[in-house]
Amino acid sequence: MERRVAYDLRYIQNWRLLLNLKVIFLTIFRYFVITSHIEPHDHWDSAFIIEFAALTQSCVVKPNKLRSWTNNMKTQNQKKHLAGIFIMAALSCISSQAYAMEEVALGMFAGDIITSEGRSAAKKSWADSIARSGGFGWVHTGSSLAKLQVGTDADIANGVTYDVGFKMTATGIPGISSMDNPGFSIWTSGASDFEVTNVSKIGWHLYNQVAGPGLETSWNYALTQLGVTDFIGYINSGATFTNDDGNFVGAGGVNNSTPWVTNSAASSWVSTNTDGLDYALLTVMGLKSGYYLIAAGGSCFDQTCTNGGSFKWDITGSASPVPVPGAVWLFGSAIVGLIGVSQRKRLE
Numbered sequence: 423m424e425r426r427v428a429y430d431l432r433y434i435q436n437w438r439l440l441l442n443l444k445v446i447f448l449t450i451f452r453y454f455v456i457t458s459h460i461e462p463h464d465h466w467d468s469a470f471i472i473e474f475a476a477l478t479q480s481c482v483v484k485p486n487k488l489r490s491w492t493n494n495m496k497t498q499n500q501k502k503h504l505a506g507i508f509i510m511a512a513l514s515c516i517s518s519q520a521y522a523m524e525e526v527a528l529g530m531f532a533g534d535i536i537t538s539e540g541r542s543a544a545k546k547s548w549a550d551s552i553a554r555s556g557g558f559g560w561v562h563t564g565s566s567l568a569k570l571q572v573g574t575d576a577d578i579a580n581g582v583t584y585d586v587g588f589k590m591t592a593t594g595i596p597g598i599s600s601m602d603n604p605g606f607s608i609w610t611s612g613a614s615d616f617e618v619t620n621v622s623k624i625g626w627h628l629y630n631q632v633a634g635p636g637l638e639t640s641w642n643y644a645l646t647q648l649g650v651t652d653f654i655g656y657i658n659s660g661a662t663f664t665n666d667d668g669n670f671v672g673a674g675g676v677n678n679s680t681p682w683v684t685n686s687a688a689s690s691w692v693s694t695n696t697d698g699l700d701y702a703l704l705t706v707m708g709l710k711s712g713y714y715l716i717a718a719g720g721s722c723f724d725q726t727c728t729n730g731g732s733f734k735w736d737i738t739g740s741a742s743p744v745p746v747p748g749a750v751w752l753f754g755s756a757i758v759g760l761i762g763v764s765q766r767k768r769l770e
Contacts, residue, residue, distance in 0.1 A: 524566040525618045528716075528735060531572050531586065536737040539593070541566050545727045547719030548605040548631065549660060549671065556666030558628040558641055559607070559717055561621065565629075566718045569618040570737065573711025578613050583684050583708045586739040588657075590718055591701040594732035601733040603660035603695055604702045605721035607631045610682050611649040611713045618715065620648060629717060631656050632669045634677075641667070650715055652680045657704040659693035660721025671723075676706055684708030685742070708742050 528538055544564025551557055559565060573582050588608065592600040607629070626644035634653035635645030655676035662672050674691030676683055683689065685708030693702040720727050 523561060523564065523621070525621055526566070526568045527618055528568050528570045528737065530574065531570060531584070531737050531739070532574050532577065533584070533740050536570075536735070538568075538735040541568075541718075541733050541735060542731045543601065543719035543733070545602060545720040545729060545731050546722040546725075547731075548607075548717070549658070549663070549665075549719075549721040549723045551663070551723045551725060555628065557663055557671070557723055558665055558667075559631050559719060561626045561629060561644075561717075564719060564731075566733075567618055567621050568716040568718070568735065569616065570714045570716065571615075571712075572709055572714060577711035580711075582711045583742040584711065584739055585685075585705070585707045585742050586709050586737065587703060587705045588716065589701060589703045589736040589738070590657075590733055591736065592699040592730075592733050594730060596698055597728045597730070599730040599732050600699055601720055601731050602700060602727040603721040604693070604700055604718065604733055605631070605656070605658040605660060606702065606704070606716055606718035607656040608654040608704070608706075609634065609645060609650045609715045610652050610654055610680075611715070612651050612682065613712050614649050615713050616649045616715070630665060630667050630669060631658075631717075632665075632671055632675070633667065645715075648715065652682055653677050654680060654683060654709070654714065655689070655691075655704055655706060657691045657693055657702045658721050659695045659700055659702045660727070661724040663723040674702075674704060676704075682710045682712060684710065705739075 524542060526538065526541065528536055543566040544560065546555075547560040547564035547566075549557060549559060561567075572584055572586060576582075588606070590601075590604045590606055592602070592604060594600040621644070628641045629645075630641050632653070633642055635642045635650045655674070656671075657674035658671055659673075662670070664670050673693070676686045676689040676691075678686040680686075683706055686706075688707040689705055691702075691704045694700050718733070720731060
């Protein structure tokens with residue numbers, strides 16, 4: 423009963439047209455194709471069925487394995503069924519791993535907590551090691567892209583800084599619907615606003631998680647079309663790796679050369695990578711008021727992520743303390759000295 427409730431909750435939280443197609447496919451495959459359409463003499467042994475189910479569930483079937491299965495089919499009838507099953511299995515893989523790109527505006531952060539529930543991204547969309555991804559993040563095939571304004575318009579004009587915590591937390595059922603190994607990257611367009619929904623219009627396919635726009639990497643060319651000018655930082659709760667641009671992707675980091683972060687040395691990153699609801703928290707100290715783009719998804723370079731992509735955002739923090747200028751301290755000490763001289767003359 424508990425498993426039935428868990429599956430029902432997963433269906434409600436992750437409803438999509440492709441999910442319904444997957445349910446239909448599995449129903450046909452398990453109850454009609456295997457049990458009804460295969461004649462008794464067309465025997466498929468249990469070892470094959472188990473191997474086929476495991477590989478199609480992971481959506482990884484190598485050509486030599488497919489060739490081996492086809493050659494082992496004893497009748498032409500079995501081969502026809504196998505071809506049909508693989509077509510349906512391909513649709514199942516698409517429905518389980520390809521999310522539509524999510525574009526969301528998180529609003530303005532000026533010290534009040536921002537929480538954005540119901541976010542989702544594909545399980546490997548922040549880091550994937552398959553050949554065509556090169557260790558980069560996906561964009562239109564499953565990332566969650568968010569825009570955040572830090573500070574009011576007046577704060578932006580006056581260069582006010584904030585200490586901001588960006589927290590991405592998995593939601594849903596662990597191993598079924600929740601995001602596994604969350605990771606995200608942050609860029610800025612400075613004081614210039616941008617429209618996050620324009621991402622889907624510029625044909626951006628992959629991104630380098632730890633690099634800025636323009637010439638830093640050939641994959642981040644589209645950032646310049648959004649007006650993005652600089653890279654801020656990233657956090658990774660999955661395996662560490664080196665992407666195809668030669669950049670090492672560690673547990674996290676903040677750019678210490680950008681003028682939009684005034685206290686990178688005090689910034690921090692912490693994450694969990696357990697069987698529960700993982701989270702990734704990047705705290706940027708002294709972040710200047712402005713506009714920021716966040717690309718989030720699952721970090722799965724080692725291909726060990728479970729299915730699911732549900733998470734939420736929590737943006738917390740406060741305005742950075744304003745340092746007291748040295749001249750104020752000198753002025754204060756001078757006043758104290760004058761008071762002392764005045765009292766001495768009075769005593770004399």
